[in-house]
Amino acid sequence: xxxxxxxxxxxxxxxxxxxxxxxxxxxxxxxxxxxxxxxxxxxxxxxxxxxxxxxxxxxxxxxxxxxxxxxxxxxxxxxxxxxxxxxxxxxxxxxxxxxxxxxxxxxxxxxxxxxxxxxxxxxxxxxxxxxxxxxxxxxxxxxxxxxxxxxxxxxxxxxxxxxxxxxxxxxxxxxxxxxxxxxxxxxxxxxxxxxxxxxxxxxxxxxxxxxxxxxxxxxxxxxxxxxxxxxxxxxxxxxxxxxxxxxxxxxxxxxxxxxxxxxxxxxxxxxxxxxxxxxxxxxxxxxxxxxxxxxxxxxxxxxxxxxxxxxxxxxxxxxxxxxxxxxxxxxxxxxxxxxxxxxxxxxxxxxxxxxxxxxxxxxxxxxxxxxxxxxxxxxxxxxxxxxxxxxxxxxxxxxxxxxxxxx
Amino acid sequence: xxxxxxxxxxxxxxxxxxxxxxxxxxxxxxxxxxxxxxxxxxxxxxxxxxxxxxxxxxxxxxxxxxxxxxxxxxxxxxxxxxxxxxxxxxxxxxxxxxxxxxxxxxxxxxxxxxxxxx
Numbered sequence: 001x002x003x004x005x006x007x008x009x010x011x012x013x014x015x016x017x018x019x020x021x022x023x024x025x026x027x028x029x030x031x032x033x034x035x036x037x038x039x040x041x042x043x044x045x046x047x048x049x050x051x052x053x054x055x056x057x058x059x060x061x062x063x064x065x066x067x068x069x070x071x072x073x074x075x076x077x078x079x080x081x082x083x084x085x086x087x088x089x090x091x092x093x094x095x096x097x098x099x100x101x102x103x104x105x106x107x108x109x110x111x112x113x114x115x116x117x118x119x120x121x122x123x124x125x126x127x128x129x130x131x132x133x134x135x136x137x138x139x140x141x142x143x144x145x146x147x148x149x150x151x152x153x154x155x156x157x158x159x160x161x162x163x164x165x166x167x168x169x170x171x172x173x174x175x176x177x178x179x180x181x182x183x184x185x186x187x188x189x190x191x192x193x194x195x196x197x198x199x200x201x202x203x204x205x206x207x208x209x210x211x212x213x214x215x216x217x218x219x220x221x222x223x224x225x226x227x228x229x230x231x232x233x234x235x236x237x238x239x240x241x242x243x244x245x246x247x248x249x250x251x252x253x254x255x256x257x258x259x260x261x262x263x264x265x266x267x268x269x270x271x272x273x274x275x276x277x278x279x280x281x282x283x284x285x286x287x288x289x290x291x292x293x294x295x296x297x298x299x300x301x302x303x304x305x306x307x308x309x310x311x312x313x314x315x316x317x318x319x320x321x322x323x324x325x326x327x328x329x330x331x332x333x334x335x336x337x338x339x340x341x342x343x344x345x346x347x348x349x350x351x352x353x354x355x356x357x358x359x360x361x362x363x364x365x366x367x368x369x370x371x372x373x374x375x376x377x378x379x380x381x382x383x384x385x386x387x388x389x390x391x392x393x394x395x396x397x398x399x400x401x402x403x404x405x406x407x
Numbered sequence: 408x409x410x411x412x413x414x415x416x417x418x419x420x421x422x423x424x425x426x427x428x429x430x431x432x433x434x435x436x437x438x439x440x441x442x443x444x445x446x447x448x449x450x451x452x453x454x455x456x457x458x459x460x461x462x463x464x465x466x467x468x469x470x471x472x473x474x475x476x477x478x479x480x481x482x483x484x485x486x487x488x489x490x491x492x493x494x495x496x497x498x499x500x501x502x503x504x505x506x507x508x509x510x511x512x513x514x515x516x517x518x519x520x521x522x523x524x525x
Contacts, residue, residue, distance in 0.1 A: 029440045029474035033426060036433040071469050100472070121476055125426055 018044040019136055020061060024054035024068035024080065025098070030121070034067065034098075037128055051075025055083060058090060064139040065132065067119065070099040070110065081114030092146060094139040096131060163223065167196045170226050173233055175203045177370075180398070181211055181279055187370045188396040189377050197392035198225025199338045204238050206248045209280040212238075215336035215396060216272040217291065219312075224268070225392075228261075232270060235260060250274040250287035251323035254313065258289065258321065263314040270313045273306065273336055277328070279400065284334065285325045289313045293339050295358065299331035299366070303358050331366065334398040340391030341377070344384040352383045373397045417519040418480035426477065438524045441474050442517065448474075449513055452490065456502040464494035464502065468509070475513075478520065483512035 021043045025031040028049070035045045046061055048054035051072050058066060066084075070077040077097050084090045097115040099106070100122070107118060116138065119131050170192075177187045180203055188201065198221060204212030216232055218225040234240065235257060241248070245256045253274050263269050271291040277284055288294065290312030296304045304326070311319055328334075342357040360379045364372040373395050381387055427433045448471045455463030468491035475483045486509040493505055 025473070027470045027473035028444055029437050029477055032433065032437050032440060033477045036427055036430060040428055040430070069473070071466070073466060121473060125428065 018042070019065070019139075020044040020046060020063040021132065022046045022048065022054065022057050022061065022063040022066040022068075024048045024051060024057075024066065024072070024077075026050055026069065026072045030069075034128070037125055038132065041129060041132065043132075051077075051080045054080060058084065058093060063093075064143075065094045065096060065135045067096045067098060067132070070097055077115070078110055078113040081110070085114040092142050094135045094142070096135050163196050166223065166226060167192065170196060170200070170230060173200060173202065173230060175201070180205075181209065181277075183401050184211070184277065184279060185369060185399045185401055186396060187373050188394070189373050191377065191389050191393040192226075193221055193340070193389050193392050196223055196226045197221070197394070198229050199340070199392040199394040200229040200233050201336060201394055201396045202233060202236065204236065204241065204248075206238065206276070210248065210276065210278045212236075212241075212248060212250070212253075212274065212276050213334070213336060213396070213398060214272060214274040215291070215293065215338065215394060216270050217293075217338045217340075217392070217394075218270055219268045220266075221392065224266075228264070228268065228270070232257070232261060236274075248276055249323055250276050250285055251321045254287045254289050254321035255319070258313045258319050259317050261314050262317065269315065271339075272313060275306075275334065275336070277334070277398070282328055283325050284328045285323050287321045287323045289321055291339075292354070293337040293341065295335050295361065296326065296328075297333040297335065297361055299329060301362070301365075303362060305354065305358075328400060330400055332400050333366075333369065333372075335361065335373075335395065336398075337395040338391070338393055340389055340393040341380055341395055343391065344380045344389060344393075346383055347385050352380055356383070369397045369399045416482065417515050418478045418483075420523055422479035423477065426479070435524055437477060438520045441478070441520065445471060445474055445513065445517065449510065452509070453506055455494075456499060456506045459499055459502075461494045461497050461499055464499065464506075465491055468494060471509075471513070475516065478516065480512075480516045480519075483509070483516045486512040 021038050023031055023035050023038070023045060026049055031047055035047055038045045046057050046063060048057045052075055054068060068077045068080055081095055084093050084095065095115050096117050096119050097110050098119045098121050099110065100120065110118060117131060117135060119128065171190070174188065174190060175186065178185070180186050186203070190197070198218030199216070201215040206212060214236060216229060218229045241253055245253050254272065261270060271289060273286060273288045273291045273294045275284060275286040284296070286294070286306055288306065288308050289310060292307045294306040296306060310321065342352050342354050344352045357376065360376050361372060364375050376395060377393065424431065424434055448467050452464055452467035452471065455467055468487050472484065472487045472491060475487055490505040490509050493499065493501060
């Protein structure tokens with residue numbers, strides 16, 4: 001009788017649908033006995049005469065279950081298991097190890113090195129059947145788990161691509177840094193927490209001397225917040241404001257926005273600061289709705305927070321938001337920022353806070369505006385100890401480099 | 408297939424056939440395989456005993472044991488186990504004697520299987 005080939009498939013590989021068992025044993029008589037039992041149980045059987053051929057068959061055929069002998073020349077059963085567990089493609093394979101070892105420490109060694117279960121070489125046909133069926137049940141569950149994991153991974157990829165696309169759209173809404181009006185420079189930083197943020201800021205050109213600036217913060221994170229912010233930014237376009245509000249008065253704009261954007265069913269809302277910069281009149285007018293992230297850093301060194309205790313938008317449709325007006329001068333700087341910047345927690349939970357943020361701005365003084373904005377963000381990162389902000393972070397810095405004379 | 412040795416103490420035909428669900432064709436093929444490979448394993452064991460190679464003795468006797476188990480042959484199995492365990496313990500002081508016992512039982516089994524096959 002010819003010696004069986006190193007690997008023999010007893011049924012046509014095209015017989016898909018059959019559960020497959022790989023038997024790896026260097027002793028041909030025992031291997032044939034086991035293979036014939038498995039075939040009678042209705043399995044497709046692949047045989048391998050040594051560990052190396054067994055690994056090749058495992059990679060090629062991906063059987064549902066592998067039954068292998070512990071003691072084989074060159075590559076024994078535990079070494080086979082270790083190789084399988086180190087291979088990302090094979091590591092979930094179900095392995096039943098045949099052994100005449102029955103000492104607990106040997107069983108423990110086999111399990112530690114990667115076997116899933118054991119089968120005594122002297123096992124009855126009933127035990128063989130039961131062990132194989134148990135192994136098949138596990139293999140089926142693992143296969144289902146892998147299938148579902150793969151489905152989730154594919155769906156996640158699609159979602160992430162869509163999120164990236166949406167994030168690009170949101171970023172396209174942001175203004176380009178640079179000269180906004182003659183003598184007015186702007187830089188900004190934008191760090192959404194989830195790749196897609198709910199914070200938005202922009203510029204509304206009113207005339208050659210007057211412009212609007214706003215920074216809004218949608219409660220929550222992610223897609224829903226970003227969509228609501230994008231919708232709000234559409235409302236805040238010049239033409240729309242002129243049509244619905246009929247004025248560039250920040251207080252009137254927020255009063256109207258408060259009516260247009262009530263609390264959502266989920267209780268989500270906006271906070272916002274809307275400012276109007278008139279370079280000819282040398283005034284900065286502003287109104288806020290539940291937003292505390294705005295400060296004016298004057299050339300003299302004075303820092304003034306532009307805060308006012310009032311409701312965010314959407315809480316009470318009868319709320320009237322009033323405008324404040326401040327004089328401004330050359331080299332004064334306006335910073336609009338989201339609360340996510342100064343509410344970053346350190347590892348012990350302590351927040352960075354407005355005082356530390358203010359001190360950072362003071363320390364940077366009148367160094368180049370871009371350096372102040374990037375340095376402030378860096379300081380917040382240093383405080384929290386990592387790069388990932390838990391909330392959306394936006395900061396817009398506006399500097400009046402020279403004043404237009406109104407004479 | 409003759410069943411004259413069914414009552415012999417060398418191996419239990421009934422039990423051996425039961426292990427393969429009374430599939431006589433498979434059983435006959437197993438006998439052929441054993442007759443082909445068993446003597447080689449036995450010769451390997453003998454050579455390893457002569458060379459004082461305990462690992463080699465353990466390897467050869469382990470293979471033989473796997474085959475003998477299929478035939479439900481208690482005396483041959485016991486002789487094989489004794490040689491394997493002694494070799495695994497690294498002790499070949501009684502290697503010649505244990506091998507001789509195995510050789511005797513092996514040939515008895517081979518003869519019984521040949522009769523069963525014919």
